[in-house]
Amino acid sequence: MNTAALTKPAGAAAADPASDAELFRKITWRLLPLLCVCYVFNYLDRTNVGYAQLQMREDLGFGDAVFGLGASIFFLGYALFEVPSNLMLAKIGVRATLLRIMGLWGLASAAMIFVSTPTQFYALRFLIGVLEAGFAPGVLYYFTLWYPSRRRAQVTALFFMAYGAAPIVAGPLAGLVMTFLNGAWSLQGWQWLFLLEGIPSALLGILAFFILSDGPAQARWLSAPERQRVVRLLEEDQAANGIRAAHGFGAAMRDRRVWMLGLISFLAILGIYALSFWQPTLLKMMGLSVLQVGFYAVVPAVTGIAASIVVGRHSDRTGERRWHFAVAALVGALGLSLTTLFMHNPLAAVLCLALSSAGISSAFTILWSVPGSILADRGAAAGIAMISTIGSSAGLVAPVMVGAIKAATGGFTVSLYILSAALVLAALLFVLAFPMRMAARETRPARQALPRRASRLKRPAP
Template sequence: MNSPLTSALGESVGRKTTKMIMPVILFMYFICYLDRVNISYAALQLNADIGLSETAYGFGAGIFFVAYVMFQVPANVMLTKVGPKRWMGGLLATWGLLAALMSTIQSPAHFFILRFFLGVAEAGFFPAMIFYLTLWFPIARRGRITAIAIAAAPLSGLIGGPLSTWLMESTHGLLGLRGWQSMFIIEAIPAILLGIWCIYKLPERPATVTWLTQSEKSWLINELDTEASAIEQTRNSGGILRTIFSPLVLALGLVYLAIEFGEYALAFFLPTIVESLNVDYALGLSISQIGLIAAIPSLAGAAAMILWGRHSDRTQERTWHIAGPSLLGAVAIVGAGYSNNIVVAVVAFSVTAAAIFSAVPIFWQLPSRYLTGVASAAGIAMVNAMGNFSGLLGPSITGALKDLTGTYRSGLWVMGAFLVLAAVGTVAISRMATVPDPGSVAPQGALDPGAPTAPHH
C-alpha cells in the first residue's frame, strides 16, 4: 500500500481536508489559547487595581489548570457520547461567556473563582481537537497537521499580545470600563459566536462532507480504519482505567508536563518580565510597546513549529525532534536570566519559545499512535491533564520565587530544569514502547519493555 504522502489520491485528500478543516481548527484553538492567557496582559493593570501580589497572580493564573486537570478525563469520555462538533462548539460558547465575566473581577477571591470555572469549560477542548484530527488525517500526515493546529498557541502571543494591549489602551474608559475589562469582553465574543457555528456547521466525519469525491471518501475512510484496526490489534487497552493509568500514558503525561511548564510560565509572565526590564533599563515603554516586544518570541515559536513539524514528518523521526529542542530551550531560558540588555533577553526568550513550540506538536504524535476509540479519547485526555498541571506549577512557582527573591532568575532556572526532564523522559519513553511505522499494516512492537525498539519515533 502506498504511503498517504506519496499516493496521488492521498495527496488530493490531504490538500482538501487541510484546506477545509484546518483554518477552523486553527481559529478555534487561537481563541481558546487567547482567552486562557490574556490575563497575562490584563495583569499590567489588573494586579494593581485589585491588589494582587505576584504570588497571588501566579496562583490565580494557575488555578485554571486545577479545574482543567480535574475535569479533563470525564469531559472527554463525554466526547464519544456527544460527538466532536457539538462538544467542541458547546465548550467554546461556554468559556466565551465565562471569559466575558472576567471583566467583573473585583477581588483576588473573585479572580480565583472565575479562573477555576474557565478551566472547567476549557478542560475538554484540546483532547477533543486532537481526537477530531485523528478522524480526518492518517498517521503520516499528523505531524504537520498537529503543528498547524498548535501553532495557534504562539500565534495567540504574536497577534493576541499586541491586540490585547492595544485594546487595553484604546478602549480604556469606554462605557466607564477599565482597559482590561473591555479587553476581556471584546475577546470573548468570537468564542461565543464560533461555538454556535461549530454546533451546526462543523463537519463530523469524512462521510458527511460534499467537498470530497466518493473515491476520496472511500480512500480516506479505509486508510483510517486500517490504521485503527492495526493499532487495536496490537495495543489492546483493556478498558479506560487500565489505559489512563498505564506506565506509557503516565510517562507521556510527565514529559508533557515538563515541556508545558516552560510554556505556561512564559505565557503568563513574559509581559511582566518585559515590564520589569522596562523599569530596570528605564526604557519608557508603553503598554502597547510591551505587548509588541512580548510577541517576538511567539513569532519565533510559530515559524519553528511549522518547519520542525514538516521536518519530523519527512524523516518520520520523533524522539530527537522532541528531546533536542527541549535541551536547547533549557540552555536559552537560563541564559535569559543573565542577559545584560533587553535585546539579548528577547533573543534568548525567542530561542526558548521556538524550542518549546517545536517540541509540542511532535510530542502529540506519540499518544495518538497507541490508542483508538474511547481509549484514545481518555488516554489523550489523561496525558493532556497531567501536562496541564504545569499550568498551575509554572505560574505559581515563578510568581512565588519572584516575590521571594525579587528577581525572575531563579524561576528561569526551574524552567530549564523541567525542559531537561522533558528531554530525558522522551528518550526513556523511546525505550519503553515502539511507534507504528505509518507505511506498515501493523505496529512493529508492543507495550512491552522487552520489545525491540523501532529506529524512528
C-alpha cells in the first residue's frame, strides 16, 4: 500500500475502539454499497446462461453438452487472466480497473443476444471470462488496503452477501423477463435477459470510477487524522501478523499456504458453481415452471446471506477461523447429501439446498478472510489472484462434470454426493493446514498477537 502521501505526527491519535468502529463504519458505507451492486451484476452476467438455457434449448437446439462446455469455458479465460489483472490493479488502482473490467464484460455479455451457433456461444463465454478476470479477487485485495485482519471477515461476508443475494434477483428477474418480454421487439426472452443484465454492468464501471478511492491516501472524503488512523492500524496489523512489507509476487508464489488455500477454495467452489448453473434445471425437472424456478431459487440465497453474515461476525469477534470454516463446510456437505433424498419433492429439496447454501456461503466467507492475514502489498494482490484462479478453475470442472453425470445417469444424485465429498475434504485440509487463530485481536498487545502453535505450513521468517 502506498502511504507516502501520509505523515504520522508525533501526537497521532491513540487507540479508541469506539472511534475506530465509527471510522470503519464510515469506510464501509462508502465502499460496500457500490461494490455489492457491482458483484450482483457480476453474478448475473456470469450465471444468467443457467436460466437462459431453459429457452435457448428450444430456439437454438443446444443440448446439455453444449451448455456444460459453454458454462465451463468461461472459467478458462477467467483463469488465464486472473493473476495479470490483479497485478495490474495493484499498479493502476481499483477505479481504473473496475472501469476496464465492468465496461468490457458488460458489453460482451449484452452481445450474447447475437448467438446462433455453439461456436459463437463458446467464443463469447470465453471472452466474458477474459474480460471479467480480476473483479472479485481485485475487490478482496482492495479490502486489504482498508481493513485490518480482524475486521476483514465481516466486510468479506457483506461483500459475498451480494453474491448470495444475487440469486434473489437473478431467479425472479430471469423468470419475469423470459416470460413477459419473450417476443417483444422481435427478441426472445433469453435475448432480453442478456441485454438487460449486460448494459448496467458497463454503466456501473463508470460510476465506480468516480465514487471509489484507490486507497486511504487518496480518500478525500476522510479527514487527515482519519486517513492517518487507518494507515497506522494497517501497519500495526501487518506487524502483529508477522507480514513483511516486502512480501512480493515471488514470495507469494513460493508460499505453500497460498497453494493450500487455492486447493481448499477449489473444493468449496465446486458446489457453488455446480448449483449456480444446474440448480434451475434440477428444479425444473421436479415439474416447476420457469417462473416458479426463479422464485424457488430465492430461498437458498436468503439463507446463505444470513448465515454468512452471522458466521463472519462471530469469527471476527472470536478471532477463530479454523473451526468456523470446517463446521460450515460440513453443514454444506450435509445439505447437498440430504437433497438427494427429495428429488421429487421441490419444497423439501429447496430446504436442503438452503442448508447447503448456508454452509458453503459461510465457509467461503471465512476462507477469504485468511489471505490478507498472511500476505501484504503486491504479495497480497498476487496471492489472492492465485488463490482465486485455482478456486475458480472449479468452474471448468463443475458444470461439465455435472452435465456429463446427468447425461449418463439421468439425474443429479451422483453429482451431489461428489460435491459433498469435496466439501468434507476441504474441511479436513483447512483444519490440518491452518492454526486456530489467523489474526490478532486489535485490543491485544503485539507480543500476544501470534499464536503459540504455528501452522505446519508456515515458513519461518528469513
